[in-house]
Amino acid sequence: MAEGNILVRLFRIKDLLPMTKGSIRITNSKTGNIVYEKENAFDISGRSEIISVVTIDRELSQEPYEESGNPYLLYNIEVKSEGYKDVIVEGVSVFDGITSIQDIEMEEASIESGEKNLQEEIIIQDQQGVEKSTENIEMGFSMAPFVLRNVYVPEFITVHLGSPTSYAENITVRFIDYIKNVASSEIYPTWPEEAIRANVYCQISFALNRVYTEWYRNMGYPFQVTNSTAYDQYFVKGRNIFENISKIVDEIFNEYIITIGNQTPFFAQYCNGTTVKCDGLSQWGTVDLAKAGMSALDIIKYYFGYDKVLVRAEYVEGVPESYPGYSLRIGDVNENVKVIQEQLNRVSKNFPAIPRIYPEDGRFGKETEDSVKVFQRVFNLTPDGVVGRATWYKISNIYVGVKRLAELNQEPEIGESGGNGGGIGKPEGDGKYPGYLLKYGARGEKVRELQGYLSEISKSYNIPNVSVDGIFGNGTKDAIIKFQRLFGLSTDGIVGLATWNKVFEVYKNIDNSNPGVPDNEFDGKYPGYLLKYGSRGEKVKEVQYYLASISNQIGIPTVAADGIFGNATREAVVAFQKLFALSLDGIIGQYTWNKILEVYNGMKY
Template identity: 45%
Template structure:
């Protein structure tokens, strides 16, 4: 047996709040628990890394091997005021650091029903009597036996995909946890996290770095093609992509991520593959290359090509052709500031340093280990220390330099904590006065209603959607109960096991 490492991060409100709690890492063999390690998270929601046994690394580098290339562990998370979480099958590989970012859901005083259990390999939901723990099972990596063989037909609808006016990196992407035509939950996550999840779910983190990078470029391009062409919205669907490998690529709700994959994605998440002379991201078809072949990239083939010394673009051109190039865009929607183009480090000065200092100061209210500093536009030792602490908390390379990945992560977290603040105590009170429920008897609020109580309902739904429950669509409080508000109410009712009638 060789060894890998695992650490856990408890967070809430889409990374805006660290959660202090208790974590139990265990392993069960033939029904007997053979390992149990109990940890506590610090003020930034982090546990210490734990060294764990894992199978030999060589297994994950052999396409003919039938042995399991990872060790499976269970992670339980507990924190006062939050639902308990159980992740089954967290994957640990030899020589690789894994981390499990766990999104904790608060228990609200009026929440009288049990939380929903999510089984990650199907995306299905179920509600069992007396259930009191959120439960996710992480399936085996899906090194493809099937192919994402081009945009698959979805229905008899003849509507052609729309094409946006520019290629951009979306801050969020909405994933349908099933085939497009099947009833399943949607999950909205940040675009970088989506790519980290897909890569962690589709290939082994032990592969050579250039092989991992080539796969990530293909995964980014495929996803951006779906966004750019508005493939699913143009057909009436309310999501951007599915997690079905028959149509798109594999995303597993709630799974653990690998540090090396995470850091590569942070470095290249805004770079995609396109044909020379074209504008759109290329629909980069790929398959496993062993049991199934396709006209696109072989996932296992990238390993041998990387081992022979090929760069990521050379690997991609081997499969897609020499008339392809990698393109980087700094158009990242819904993030307030664009990367200045060169890293900020000790000795840097100017407005961009002031931006980082101001954003870190605001983030430090939620993550106090970062500390406060003067906003003077001078990148001194205090700013360097704050940057390193931020990088440690959010699993970035701890070099104290604000490169592209750190810049955008600071911007993303700044948006998250500000949004939470604007919905809470740092903003004006919610519209609608006291927010009292409708009166007794048959009084209710439904489509067509207007006024302060409607605005209050919309505010609460917006707060839940933006902070804790991405299954609820975000709406703008305007005091008018229209179709969008009704859809948000129905999503809320489904999330909490209420009658889904759209009536409050």
């Protein structure tokens, strides 16, 4: 059989706060067979590996839908992360040669309300829009009496998940994500590129017509579009999108159709052209025309008339600086380069895989190119290191989002919760050892105090969170063992004087704005010689602290900061080098040291 791919991206907040801890299980929707399963499945940017699965040959998606079956296979994705509700997505469609991207936002489970075992289910209907037999009702304006002053691309659009008069949920999504969802829901990603582009232009124009004419707002509705195909375009909450469609939308999201002499975005009606005929564009007809060599604009003119042209909105809402009109690349020196450098450096605080650029001097050198390439890979753009229109606007959108998030005091997951829940407030207590051992079965205020310290520590170090209930149960014992192993103590799960003092010391050294190790203890400077198996000393201890802090966010082994470069440290270094495409020798030279420090520093904000 043919093969397609699945990419899962895990977030606390989509495109702004990646999550790095979680497991994935993928099953065939029809048979229930497990086709992929992995613990610690996400990298530092919240991305899984590209997962290959079998599907149907793409040739079956080049002709209208037959009763014999769909030209794709469906898969279910289950994601689990400690401290969060499990998420199950049912019905992820996979096409031959196409990468399906499934974004998942995790919600914290409330320990107090007993939500630990609850799960969220997202069910994607087993039908693409092109397979539907409904037709868009002729409800739109070419010219309208009540319109906005200028055409612009909104940052967000509000979608009513039903017909206009139905009682249904309203959700607000980014306009660009709305178009990606609609395009992935309406057509097949295996179609010729010019056919896909023609359809996307129609979808953008249709949506902008609704926004510009304020069609639903003028009728008193609190939304701008619906997802009913009898009135608007097919939108499926929580569904996967397709990588090639995503790239096309990123490139043309602010281009739309008009009639010459009329600035109103054209109300571009369409239908599938097989089970339903209409006066507008035939979705299946675009496939034949594209195969015959017609461009997207030619296809649009074929269906809507030769007085139709494509224009670009001058204003994109939410973007601080408009695209300069030309690509930025290595060798360029100007203020636009400086804008990109500043924005990438801010985004890298939330996505530390993106290398920082020093200095921010407006010179597009190798450092800037490398940073752009990593950004492009993280956000599913073509990784060519050139800042074209799509990359410019994507950087700007993510930059605005992370800045806005910071203003709401929801800075990166890094240092916020470490993926382990929380929300108990600062622990109360005097920090003094009680004078007796705390172990499994113990109860009381000193146990509660200890648990409070552990809960705070878990936000910055890779140990499990615990319930602060004053009862020393298995959860507390497990957290103590992990803590003891991390800090080179005897791993007996019992809190004696040495363990108590270390717990309190680590807790006191934690600064919420700088998780991990206090800066004044280390200088961050490369020692000038290789650190490798058998090395000892303060510089080994320093790098172990950095690695221990990093391990809280990405899937590398935890190490004890004991100043001894043993097997555990070597394994952690190799895992780090593999993750960041460095030489896999388990030795810390200048390149590996600098990258470790860069990633660690990126987690401090």
